Amino acid sequence: xxxxxxxxxxxxxxxxxxxxxxxxxxxxxxxxxxxxxxxxxxxxxxxxxxxxxxxxxxxxxxxxxxxxxxxxxxxxxxxxxxxxxxxxxxxxxxxxxxxxxxxxxxxxxxxxxxxxxxxxxxxxxxxxxxxxxxxxxxxxxxxxxxxxxxxxxxxxxxxxxxxxxxxxxxxxxxxxxxxxxxxxxxxxxxxxxxxxxxxxxxxxxxxxxxxxxxxxxxxxxxxxxxxxxxxxxxxxxxxxxxxxxxxxxxxxxxxxxxxxxxxxxxxxxxxxxxxxxxxxxxxxxxx
Amino acid sequence: xxxxxxxxxxxxxxxxxxxxxxxxxxxxxxxxxxxxxxxxxxxxxxxxxxxxxxxxxxxxxxxxxxxxxxxxxxxxxxxxxxxxxxxxxxxxxxxxxxxxxxxxxxxxxxxxxxxxxxxxxxxxxxxxxxxxxxxxxxxxxxxxxxxxxxxxxxxxxxxxxxxxxxxxxxxxxxxxxxxxxxxxxxxxxxxxxxxxxxxxxxxxxxxxxxxxxxxxxxxxxxxxxxxxxxxxxxxxxxxxxxxxxxxxxxxxxxxxxxxxxxxxxxxxxxxxxxxxxxxxxxxxxxxxxxxxxxxxxxxxxxxxxxxxxxxxxxxxxxxxxxxxxxxxxxxxxxxxxxxxxxxxxxxxxxxxxxxxxxxxxxxxxxxxxxxxxxxxxxxxxxxxxxxxxxxx
Amino acid sequence: xxxxxxxxxxxxxxxxxxxxxxxxxxxxxxxxxxxxxxxxxxxxxxxxxxxxxxxxxxxxxxxxxxxxxxxxxxxxxxxxxxxxxxxxxxxxxxxxxxxxxxxxxxxxxxxxxxxxxxxxxxxxxxxxxxxxxxxxxxxxxxxxxxxxxxxxxxxxxxxxxxxxxxxxxxxxxxxxxxxxxxxxxxxxxxxxxxxxxxxxxxxxxxxxxxxxxxxxxxxxxxxxxxxxxxxxxxxxxxxxxxxxxxxxxxxxxxxxxxxxxxxxxxxxxxxxxxxxxxxxxxxxxxxxxxxxxxxxxxxxxxxxxxxxx
Numbered sequence: 001x002x003x004x005x006x007x008x009x010x011x012x013x014x015x016x017x018x019x020x021x022x023x024x025x026x027x028x029x030x031x032x033x034x035x036x037x038x039x040x041x042x043x044x045x046x047x048x049x050x051x052x053x054x055x056x057x058x059x060x061x062x063x064x065x066x067x068x069x070x071x072x073x074x075x076x077x078x079x080x081x082x083x084x085x086x087x088x089x090x091x092x093x094x095x096x097x098x099x100x101x102x103x104x105x106x107x108x109x110x111x112x113x114x115x116x117x118x119x120x121x122x123x124x125x126x127x128x129x130x131x132x133x134x135x136x137x138x139x140x141x142x143x144x145x146x147x148x149x150x151x152x153x154x155x156x157x158x159x160x161x162x163x164x165x166x167x168x169x170x171x172x173x174x175x176x177x178x179x180x181x182x183x184x185x186x187x188x189x190x191x192x193x194x195x196x197x198x199x200x201x202x203x204x205x206x207x208x209x210x211x212x213x214x215x216x217x218x219x220x221x222x223x224x225x226x227x228x229x230x231x232x233x234x235x236x237x238x239x240x241x242x243x244x245x246x247x248x249x250x251x252x253x254x255x256x257x258x259x260x261x262x263x264x265x266x267x268x269x270x271x272x273x274x275x276x277x278x279x280x281x282x283x284x285x286x287x
Numbered sequence: 288x289x290x291x292x293x294x295x296x297x298x299x300x301x302x303x304x305x306x307x308x309x310x311x312x313x314x315x316x317x318x319x320x321x322x323x324x325x326x327x328x329x330x331x332x333x334x335x336x337x338x339x340x341x342x343x344x345x346x347x348x349x350x351x352x353x354x355x356x357x358x359x360x361x362x363x364x365x366x367x368x369x370x371x372x373x374x375x376x377x378x379x380x381x382x383x384x385x386x387x388x389x390x391x392x393x394x395x396x397x398x399x400x401x402x403x404x405x406x407x408x409x410x411x412x413x414x415x416x417x418x419x420x421x422x423x424x425x426x427x428x429x430x431x432x433x434x435x436x437x438x439x440x441x442x443x444x445x446x447x448x449x450x451x452x453x454x455x456x457x458x459x460x461x462x463x464x465x466x467x468x469x470x471x472x473x474x475x476x477x478x479x480x481x482x483x484x485x486x487x488x489x490x491x492x493x494x495x496x497x498x499x500x501x502x503x504x505x506x507x508x509x510x511x512x513x514x515x516x517x518x519x520x521x522x523x524x525x526x527x528x529x530x531x532x533x534x535x536x537x538x539x540x541x542x543x544x545x546x547x548x549x550x551x552x553x554x555x556x557x558x559x560x561x562x563x564x565x566x567x568x569x570x571x572x573x574x575x576x577x578x579x580x581x582x583x584x585x586x587x588x589x590x591x592x593x594x595x596x597x598x599x600x601x602x603x604x605x606x607x608x609x610x611x612x613x614x615x616x617x618x619x620x621x622x623x624x625x626x627x628x629x630x631x632x633x634x635x636x637x638x639x640x641x642x643x644x645x646x647x648x649x650x651x652x653x654x655x656x657x658x659x660x661x662x663x664x665x666x667x668x669x670x671x672x673x674x675x676x677x678x679x
Numbered sequence: 680x681x682x683x684x685x686x687x688x689x690x691x692x693x694x695x696x697x698x699x700x701x702x703x704x705x706x707x708x709x710x711x712x713x714x715x716x717x718x719x720x721x722x723x724x725x726x727x728x729x730x731x732x733x734x735x736x737x738x739x740x741x742x743x744x745x746x747x748x749x750x751x752x753x754x755x756x757x758x759x760x761x762x763x764x765x766x767x768x769x770x771x772x773x774x775x776x777x778x779x780x781x782x783x784x785x786x787x788x789x790x791x792x793x794x795x796x797x798x799x800x801x802x803x804x805x806x807x808x809x810x811x812x813x814x815x816x817x818x819x820x821x822x823x824x825x826x827x828x829x830x831x832x833x834x835x836x837x838x839x840x841x842x843x844x845x846x847x848x849x850x851x852x853x854x855x856x857x858x859x860x861x862x863x864x865x866x867x868x869x870x871x872x873x874x875x876x877x878x879x880x881x882x883x884x885x886x887x888x889x890x891x892x893x894x895x896x897x898x899x900x901x902x903x904x905x906x907x908x909x910x911x912x913x914x915x916x917x918x919x920x921x922x923x924x925x926x927x928x929x930x931x932x933x934x935x936x937x938x939x940x941x942x943x944x945x946x947x948x949x950x951x952x953x954x955x956x957x958x959x960x961x962x963x964x965x966x967x968x969x970x971x972x973x974x975x976x977x978x979x980x981x982x983x984x985x986x987x988x
Contacts, residue, residue, distance in 0.1 A: 007500035015494065036787065038920075092790060093736050097927055098970045100920045104963030111957075116330045118517025120524070120550030130530040137503050138530030213493040214550075216328055216517045222492070225798060225916075232791050258497035261460065261487060265802030273795040277780055280788050362956075367815045368912040372715065376952075379708035393814030397908065400817055404829055460806070461813045489806050490813045 007137045008258045009251070014143055016250020017150035018212075021205035022223055023230035023242045024157055025198030031174040031237020032194045035084055036092055038099035041224030042106040043199050047072060047206025049114050052121050052215045061124045061211065068207035069200045076199025080192045088191075107217065116217050121210040146208050153204070157239050170194060174237035226253070229272040235282020244284045316355040317606070317613060320383035322373060322398060323412075325362040328516055329390045331546070333362075336412045336595035338584050340387060343599025346579070351599075352606025359383060367393030374401045384613045385410070387598060390591075392416040392435075392462050402427045408605070408613055410598040413591060417466050420642035422673035426620045429641045431598040431628075433563055434669040435463050435513075436470035438540040441561035441647030441663030442511050443474020443482070446538065451475075453483045455505050457498055457512040457522075460487035467513040467540050474664070483507055493521045499529045512539040519543045520550045527554035541565070544652050546589050555652045563643070564590040564632045565650040565659035573631035588631070597630045601637075604628070640671035682852050682934045691935060698841055702834035710833040716945040717840035718902045721847060723925040723937030725894035730923070731931050732855065733887040734867030738919040739777060739793035742800030743770040743892045745914030747899030749810055752909055756819040763900055770896020771889050773800070778888040782881060797916055805911035815910020818903060836905045843901060844938070847894060851934060863887050928969050 026040050047068045054064035083102075087095050122128075123142040130138035161167040169185045173194070180187045206220075213219065230249050234241030249268060256264030275283055321340070323333035337360070344356050359381050363373050374397045377383045386402060386409040389395050395414035402409035403425045411419060411428065415435035419428055439456075446454055456471045458464030464487060472482040484505050486498050502510060510531075514522045519542060526537050537543075541562020544555055576596065580588040601623050608622030609615040620641075627636050628643075635645040647664040650657040698717075701710050722744055729735040747766035754765060781792045804810030827835050854860045862883050865873045874880045903909050912918070921944070922937075929940025951961035 004501050004504050008497060011496040011500060015496070030787075036790070091736075092787060093730070093923060093927070093931075094970055096736070096738075096790070096920060097924055097966060100917075100924070101963050101966030101970060104959055104966065108957055108960040108963060111326065116327050118328060118520060118547075118550075120517075120520045120547075120552075122552065123528075130528055132530065137500055138528070140525075140528035142528075214517045214521045216493075219493075225794075228791060228794070232788075254497050257488070257492075257494070258501060261489060262807045265489065265806050266799050269795045269799045269802065273780065273792060273799070276784055276788055276792045276795065280784060366912075367908075367910045371906045371908050372711075375708060375711050379706065379711065391814075393910065396814070396817055400907070 003134050003137065004258070006134050007139075008255055010133065010139060011258075012251035012254035013247060014147045014250075015254055016247040017147055017154070018205055018209055019223065019226055019230060019250050020154060020243050020246035021150050021208070022202050023227040023234070023246050024154075024239050025201035026227050027231045027234060027237055027239065027242045028170065028174075028194050029198040030231060032170060033084070033088055033173075033191050035088055036095045036099065037084075038096060038224065039102035039106060040198075040202055040227060041220030041222075042103050043072070043076075043202035043220075044206040044209070044223055045110065045218075045220035046075075046106065047203030048121075048210040048215045048219060049110060049206075050203065051207035051210040052119050053114070055121050055210075061121065061207075064207050064210075065204065068203040072200035072203030073196040075203075076196035077192050079199065080195035084195060085188070085191070111217065118214050118216040120214050123211045142211060146212070149208065153201075154239075154243055157201075158243070161239050166193075171237075226268065229268060232272050233275045233282060234284050238282060238284065241282050241284035245282070316357040317351070317385065317611065318357050318359060318381065318383040319385045319387055319602075320359050320361060320377035320381060322361045322363050322377060322386065322388035322394075324365045324390050325360065327365050329365050332390050332413065332516075332591045335584075335586070335589060335591040336390070336598075338586075339580065339588070339592035339595030339597075340412070340599045342580060342583055342592075343596050343603065345583075347603060351603045352609065352611035354606065354611035363389050363391070363394050365389075365391040365394060367391065367397070370394040370397030371400075374398055378405055378407070383407070385602060387412060389414055395419065396423075399423055399425070399428055406616060408602075408616075408619060410601060412594040412598040415466070416462055417669065420638070420640040420669055420674065421671055424640040424671070424674035424676050426616055426676065429598075429601055429620075429623055429637065431601055431643065432594040433645070434642050435466035436473070436669055437642075437645070437664075437667055438542075438560075438562050438647055439467035439470030439511070439513060440474035440477075440667065441649070442538055442540060443471045443476075443480075444478045445474075445559070445561055445649050445661075445663040446509055446511065447475050447478020447480040451508045452480050453507045454480065454509045454511055455484040455486060455502065455507045456482055457486045457502075457510055458488070458514065459490040459492075459518065461490040463515075464490070464513055471511050471540075482511075491518065493518055495522055495525045499525060499531065502529075502531055502535060507535065509536050509538060512537065512543055514539075515542040515545075516547070519545075520547045523547075523551045523558065524554045541590070541650065541657065544650075544657055546591075548652055548655050548657065551652075558652045559660075560650050560652070560657065561647050561663040562590060562650060562657075563645045563647055564593055565648045566656040567659050568632065568648070570631070570633060572629050572634075576631040590632075593631045597628055597632075597643075600628050600630070601626070638668045638671055639676060640669065640674040641676075642669045642671065644668040682855050687935070691938075695841060695845060699838060701837060707830075707833040710837045712945065712949060714833070714837050714840050714905050716942045717837070717844050718898055718905060719922075719925065719945060720938040720941035721840075721844050721901060722895060722898040723922045723929070723941045724844070724847060724851065724934075725891050725898055726919075726922045727926055727931075727934065727937045728851065728863075728887055728891040728894065730926055731934065731936065732860070732867060733863045733884060734870075735884065735887070736790055736923070737781075737793040737888075737891075738790060738916050739781070739797035739800070740891065740895050740922055741916065741918035742797035742914045743773055743895040744899040744902070744918065745804065745909070745911070746770050746773055746800060747896030748903040748909045748913055749804060749899075750896070751821060751900060751903040752811070752816070752818045753809075756821045759821040759823050759904065762821045762904075763897070766896045766900035767893045768896075770899065771893035773896075774889045774892025775885075778885045778892075782884050782888065794916055797914070797919060801911060801914040801916075804914055810909070810911055813911060815908060815912070817908050820904060820907050840901055840905065843897070847897070848935070848938070855934060859883070859886070924966060924969070928973065 050068050051064035054067050055061045127142040129141050133139045173180045173190050230245045234245030256267050325333050388398050390413045392414045399419050409428045411430040413432045415433050417434045456468045468485050475482050538559045541560040544560050577588045604626035605619040605623045609618045635643045638644050648659045649661040649663040651660045726740045747770045750766040750769045751762045777796045784792050925940035926937045928943050930936030951958035
């Protein structure tokens with residue numbers, strides 16, 4: 001019983017950290033630009049497929065990670081310049097519909113380029129072993145590596161946002177765009193940067209997740225709803241908030257699936273509803 | 288065999304639209320509506336089923352029972368919500384005489400419903416919902432594949448025969464998972480053992496960690512499972528990564544390793560599964576079939592191709608007896624019931640509820656193949672409980 | 680939000696008569712297609728009570744639609760004069776429970792709260808045995824009080840769905856002309872002003888939410904009746920987003936917009952599947968074009984129909 005619980009806690013933390021990686025981009029994009037991006041889950045999927053492509057061609061997953069990050073940054077910048085810039089000031093309804101259309105288009109694009117099969121991405125050879133954790137249950141070394149990578153990225157992001165000039169620009173933009181211009185920053189460039197960064201984070205998450213759950217059509221759907229839940233619970237625009245919220249959601253989801261599988265989905269959504277009603281600005285945000 | 292393109296169908300549909308269902312003359316081609324997944328996660332299965340079916344028609348020079356056969360493809364996208372509309376497209380808009388489909392168990396229910404209501408023959412080349420050959424059985428519905436209960440029952444018997452006393456079943460929480468779980472339970476019970484736990488994961492999740500972490504605490508000697516496609520790939524890999532294979536071997540219904548051994552790699556080596564087909568079956572029909580399929584598609588045949596091919600054989604048996612008349616339902620059904628299908632999996636007949644009575648082979652994954660190493664259950668028939676057809 | 684002017688109503692009436700005459704000249708397939716569009720139009724119309732009239736964008740509507748559909752199954756398919764009010768009641772009560780909570784939030788947060796509740800309903804039917812599981816299931820159609828042969832079915836359901844839509848549309852036209860209707864539209868244009876004028880804004884919003892919910896349940900009931908099939912996908916947020924798209928396509932500013940939008944979307948989906956091997960690509964491109972270029976929707980093209988404000 002205790003064995004199982006410890007194993008599930010580890011699962012929940014690892015899942016939560018991956019969720020954080022995806023949600024951090026979303027919270028920044030929404031917090032700074034005020035744009036609802038339903039296609040964020042598709043970005044995760046694109047990152048996973050990219051990893052599959054690179055790993056198939058070169059045999060190395062490690063190469064796929066920088067490719068996903070750089071590719072994501074470029075793709076995000078392009079999307080922002082072409083589409084999202086125009087939608088920043090439009091009604092939420094329009095944003096919902098625009099990004100829903102993007103989901104369909106991304107799915108079809110993926111289907112055309114990469115087909116519809118499940119693809120397995122092999123774990124990098126050097127990490128392909130099992131670390132005995134407790135009582136007969138072992139943890140994949142690769143999963144532990146993903147956990148560590150997510151923590152490093154989290155620390156890096158928090159440092160970036162809290163300690164650098166760029167970060168203060170982003171924080172300012174989250175509060176007040178006009179102030180940003182007055183302070184001498186180019187709001188447009190900050191927005192592009194944030195969107196590029198958010199996209200890169202989602203695609204990195206996809207690339208890391210590819211060996212963990214295979215690559216298949218619609219793989220981003222589950223993460224999309226969960227990442228919105230994390231963003232709401234953590235507070236819009238708060239990276240630190242997203243971190244703790246993601247851990248909470250990851251744990252509740254994992255423990256729910258282990259002990260009460262039929263209630264897991266409902267429980268997570270109920271949590272978001274409770275937060276929205278009790279503390280709409282988020283459980284962990286500063287305001 | 289006459290393959291109709293989308294443009295031609297559009298023209299044909301425009302002509303017949305509004306005229307209702309035209310009377311089909313004996314000399315007119317027989318229209319078969321192939322409602323299969325040609326996109327999405329099951330696309331590879333849909334293509335192989337279609338290719339197997341088309342191979343059989345080609346071997347008969349495009350004619351069955353003296354009648355030319357026209358095939359109409361419809362992609363069902365494995366979407367149950369769109370199934371009623373898709374079936375209507377085939378039966379009302381395209382006016383097909385025979386239905387073939389499908390893979391997804393939710394979608395097939397729309398086909399079964401349509402076959403029963405409109406009284407046209409339906410051949411199911413994969414979906415294993417037990418209902419189609421139990422409480423919803425019908426003179427018009429035939430299955431060339433399996434019921435979810437059969438392969439899992441075989442696995443249960445094989446485990447019990449090996450001396451396992453307690454086992455668990457892990458699967459997705461949907462009809463196919465639960466029905467195969469019942470088969471596993473029955474097989475263990477009939478062999479003097481017991482299924483002590485049924486663990487489920489919401490469909491179509493591939494995050495198996497929560498379930499895997501529970502297994503070592505269950506006190507079972509083996510774990511059986513049913514997953515298919517990508518879920519199977521991920522589960523087998525995750526099971527191996529958790530280190531459980533050393534103490535609690537993994538086995539399951541054949542779909543766990545069918546068509547996915549290459550991506551599973553070393554994680555699958557040595558896993559035993561039970562299915563009505565396997566690699567290394569050396570009967571003459573299988574050898575010939577595999578050669579012909581490879582020549583036609585450049586792919587290796589698999590259980591889905593066999594099921595599609597045998598659906599064609601069953602249709603041929605019915606049409607030959609009724610001289611091409613698919614609407615002579617009683618004679619058509621009687622002929623197929625009486626037929627002995629010379630299948631690449633081994634010859635079989637249909638049970639009274641129209642499900643194959645077949646041998647479930649025990650296979651072991653070795654070097655990228657599911658090698659047949661024995662028999663899990665011989666000439667196994669699905670119980671057919673609740674089927675009200677005569678003789679069932 | 681405008682209600683169509685006299686000439687506009689005449690055109691709508693003529694279209695309705697045209698549809699009513701279909702049993703005389705159309706094929707079973709086309710009647711079924713139009714039935715599908717009519718049910719979709721009813722669903723979109725229910726959402727328009729929130730979006731176009733009151734200015735509330737909700738993603739929970741599909742959950743209420745699906746609840747109405749599943750009510751038929753959960754009751755065991757008694758005759759339709761029981762299932763129809765039961766479906767509306769179930770969805771209305773659910774909306775009454777969700778409403779006071781959801782309406783404490785506004786804008787983006789309201790969107791997310793309704794998403795949360797909608798998904799909770801989805802998971803209730805997807806993950807538990809309540810709904811027959813992820814595949815969905817076929818249900819026995821509630822009896823209509825007279826027997827309908829298989830051949831007659833498409834025509835009977837076509838006329839039934841047409842009648843229900845006509846009654847609901849007529850009812851909503853009337854509602855929009857009452858004090859309540861004007862108050863709701865006032866909330867959409869300026870909520871603070873309405874509050875300042877002394878209206879109980881929260882109560883008005885709740886009335887709209889429950890009415891919209893009950894109508895969504897009605898649409899779900901008609902869907903279950905027509906298709907004899909229910910599945911958890913009916914409750915997913917994708918369906919809510921599709922309904923929003925129908926409103927956008929048809930024109931958010933017109934009460935009949937959702938009807939036009941629903942027919943347009945069904946036509947596009949059908950054309951897409953006939954003409955292309957990639958119907959979802961066609962759908963995605965149409966969505967994108969509609970959002971980028973079609974601010975007023977189809978209803979907005981017909982300028983002579985704009986009623987004097």
